[in-house]
Amino acid sequence: MTKARNLANLLNADGQIDNADIAGGVNFKNIIINGDHSIFQRGDTATGVTASIYSAPDRWKTSVVSTAVFTISKSTDVPSGQGFASSCKWDCTTANASPSATTYMTHEQRIEGQNVQFLEYGTSSAKSLTASFWVKSNKTGAYTVALYQADGSRHINSSYTITTADTWEKKIITFPGDTSGTINNDNGEGLRLWFHLGAGSNWSSGTHATTWSSYAQGDVLVDNQVNLADSTANEWYVTGVQLEAGSVASDFEFLPVDCNLQRCQRYFTKLYGTLYGTNYTSTTSFTGGILPVTMRVNPTASYDAIRTTSGLNSYFTRTHAQYLMTHSQGYVTGLTANAEL
């Protein structure tokens, strides 16, 4: 066999080399950050989740827009023999068996546009994407998983079926590239991977859109989408989420914890312990520190405790965090900076 033939055999139908063919090593093929749900800077457990917020796992926005209530936590329940140490658990603590039209529950990751320029969306060269993940639930049946492209307000939807209750199952879904919708080369949301766990009729009033098209809320859900909120016995686990270019799901790309954490810290950082201040005037002081990673945008500033709220103001940038307060010996504990999408 010639060298040319050997090279040709590496190419897929799109004329691209699938990630699965790249031998060994880390190449950051996974567009998803914290796909193994190992980083939980906000805390391992969030109880009483009833809003669209970043509740517990880093980079994953968890939305419960419903009268239902969930606890979302880090779990050690993982698929056996796959190398995962943690998963994310959704546990229904207040049920809503008859959701109103506007209700929805989602587990989603929003990805910066500048990180997905290589997909060449909006051109004839737009690359396919393959999502792979492990899920487990007592609720068997159909679940929707989707991609949403914010800049052009476009989407494509698909589904997977949990066939056996309380058993880890690996799911693989390939989405074609979007040749029409351009993703802006900026630090805003470019692409969203969207797991749907139940929703009201506003999300299923149309036809489940399985090709790229202008976003229509009624076209999102698959028929007979499971309602994870219909019983307080319900749980849903997920881990090993990978989204990669091409039409093949390769092995999950494990990153060292320090690398994984730093990738998360671009969007959310918590400085543990207490930072003590220095005088600015005889009656005021600045307190803060250098952020470990340059953040996506100027972050929202918060804290667990502070010396005083008198004269309190924040001076945060993408690289450092400082509070000014009216006290000659200021301090702040549990400083956080939030630049999530």
Added chain:
Amino acid sequence: MINTKNINSVTLTYDTVLEPGKKHSYKVIFNTDKICFVPLDEANTDYQAILTWIAEGGVVIDNGGNE
């Protein structure tokens, strides 16, 4: 990301150090008394949420820096 359903008050703050008098951030006090500061940065999603909250009738307290 802030949950605007739990907002108690939003106050516009002004710089007192580098550019005194310049509009600086939104000081958000929640029903839990927790405080956060949201920068006036259009790319910050909390700022976007505050703008939506204002559009839906939320009122920002502006004391012109005299708190």
